[in-house]
Amino acid sequence: MKIPSTFLHDLVLGLTKSEKRYIKVQAGGRNKDYLGLLEALLAQKTYDEAKLIKDNEGANFLKYLAVNKRYLYALLLRLLAQYGQKTVEDQVRTTLDAARVLMKKGLFPAALKELKKGQKLATQYELFELQISLCGLQKKLSNKQKRVMLREDDLQQLFELETNALKQLANINEYWYLAQRVARFQMKFQKSQNEEQQQHLVELSQSAPFVNPELATNFRSKLYFYQANATFQFMNGEVKKAYEINSQFLDLLEANPHFLSLYTENYLATLNNMLIDSLIIKEYDVLEQGIHRLEMTLKRPEFKSMKNMESRVFRQRYLLLINWSLSQKDYGKVLAWIPEIEAGLQKFGDKIEKHHRITFYYLLAYLLFLNKRSDEAVRWNNLILNDAKEDVVKEIYYFARVLNLLIHFELGNEDLLGSLLLSTPKYLKSRRPIYTTEKALFRLLGKLLNTPGRKERRELLSGFNAELSNLSQQVSERRVFNYLDLSLWEPH
Template sequence: MAKKGAMESMIGSLTKAEKRYFRLFSELQQGDKKYLELFNILEARMNGSDKDLRQLNCADISVTKNYLGKLILKSLKGYNEGKTKRSELLHLLLEIEILFHKELYDPCLDRIKKAEKIALKYENYTMLLELFGWKKRLLSALHATSAHAKIKEVMSREQQTLEKLNNLDQYNRLLYEVMDQDFSDRKSMLDYFDHPLLQDNSCAKSFGALTIYYHLIYMLHIVTSNPVNGQKALDALIETMESVPFRIEEDPSAYVTALNNSMGMMLYNKEAGAAVEVLKKIRTIPERYHLKQKQYTLKIFIKTYNVELELYRDLKDWDKARALMSEIQRFLDIHIIPTNYLLSFYYQFAYIHFQCKEYSLSLTGINRIINDNFGTDRMDLQTYARFLFLMIHFELGNITLLKYAVENTRRFLRKRRSKLFAFESVLLKFFSQLSTSLPYEYKERFEKLSSALFQGHSEKQRSNILDYLDFESWINAKLLKG
């Protein structure tokens, strides 16, 4: 697969709405529209077209590419204007600067006041300091001889803001310091509980600092083997975040991370039911907090569905897995998702059908992986899909097909690496022999496979292999059946 260039990557990152906005934006531009032709060719090529860049009749394609990149960024600025509070503040700051230099002081002051409210509410201290700077300049211009008292008041607020910013910076520095430590050194990690910033939550002077405080307490309890107190700190962190819903609406990433950590704790404590409830709670975030970022919403659903499906697979709860598969399929029918996740879903669907002895349905899922072009995405799953393909054909009684399927699998593996893993060679040899064996010889073949499969592999390697495809359970079931 050819490596994408910077321009192709930029175009590939655009949503349908952003592409539509760019085309509308380009209509407003004057002059030659070669850049738009280039955009259309590159977009078509990314969708599988064989259009050649030589079709574009321009003197220097690198100049056209450069200009196209600038216009895409310019259109994205317009498209995203006001969609986050930070972008709204940046826009207001630009207006403040323009109005001040035009000596339009009253509307300039109105925008400073509006921006101050936003910056205070969302604790954007760096922009708040910039706004104080403009306010001082404005007060000096409006009240040249009597502005001292008002400017001193602004300076006092500047000082308070600097203290909060410094406090937040100290917590950030402490967080990165702790993350750089050797977590296995329990004594050193315990010593951090004596740090002045971690004595009490009142040491945190802002919402941002408070969330870092709870995250640090949670992390330190976990690495010092105190999961009960770790869970308490994590619950306090989640409660703190939920008490300020507009912050989650603006940027849900930290909240999602906290819930993911909570789910991890529940899985560690073997509380699978509670972990699933957290996953479902994460999926309600877009609706509960009215998220506008469609791509982020899509990621939330994709990741939580994937984790929940893996959880049911690990628990061997095939009924719940099948019910969730139906929900995921409805989701996939109406959304375009990244190919690496699509491949993962296809594989998990096929594996679950296999475990439910629905071999024809399992084969349909595996054929999607084998026949579609997934390039180099998730080569691990593409490899295990080939072995599952062999197992399915055996279960379906397609013994004569095994010989050809084995050779196809071997070719697939050798195209991607020069040397096969030991367990892969053993499996390929097994299925090759199986294709020429009589039914009464199967048990002996499976016995030999059972003893040879993981020779030379560490326990960790063996565990990783079985996590994707449980060969051992399949082999043991065949031996029990006789």
């Protein structure tokens, strides 16, 4: 099967320095064609096969490019699977592999010892899928040892172990399905918006697994239980309840550190949700403690094997701090963080996903504008405007166009502003309906361009502010004020 070129390039670009070093060591010191291909791919930020061929004319790997691409892709997947700290699951699988080898050699007692070692780990960490594999291999082992029949208590223990594992997997499946249905609803509608959607949520919330945590009979099921309930409460606007459930989720993981190493991703996602909840309900002491808790994950051994951990903490921390300053209307506080944020964005590059980088650009442009630093705001806003793809967080691209008008008004770029007042409404109209607030702003800016007198300008602004006061109360206009609170604008 042909491996799509972007798959290979994406995999190569995601390699860490230590992973690259490991791959080169494992490949050996000889000059291999696929290593030349690896270096060539690392040199490209965006995959361009024609340019790859042109820039590496005469290279051996080009003679059989398709073959080398397939080989390199398979090699990287194999080596990356071997690389780094072994997970608990890997340790159990190692005992399974060892038992199979020993069984082939006829060393049955040694094989049984490996299986029991694996079962001990699988039981401790509730790895039910692997428990079933271990039970299956132990049954094969007992069949091979026809001369040594299993004792009755061993036979019963094996039967009960596999029966329980199957039962627990069914329980996990039930709670996974519940959590996925709630999450799917959130992705589609964000919040319940009409009676039909509300009824759908009510039906989900009245099911026995949703209501009764005692029915979640293992750790993984409990995680899904908390996830479903927290998401449900958040969608219903019960942010404080969502915060309390997320807090219980984290306490459960903290109280079971051996499970925390298995569910680090769940921990970080839930911690971020809890911090957002605490920001919304204005529990600022909890927010401050939570940000410290987030920073401390960099020092915890459970998180050391997580990829891009430093960039993730940087991103979550500063987005929370910025939104905290916005909620407290302390717009000047962010100015001190901008050099650190800019340095972090440069340091981590593509390790910070594009939608988060675009969010940073907009927030910094907006806050610089509010701090009357439009000459700096324009640079950050242009990072959004100059991206023609508009393939993530599209609303930010749209409101960046509106912010662009205000920035150039403050900079006194009247000729450019006149042109933008023609192009911006056309741009927006081709993508979404124009908000009434935006139309009012466009009218105001057009009139201000043609009104030199101070008294007349003050009258125009007074009328605009009165109109804004009414518009800000309308639910249909709320998105505008969430992204760009025009009541905070103080024209020069």
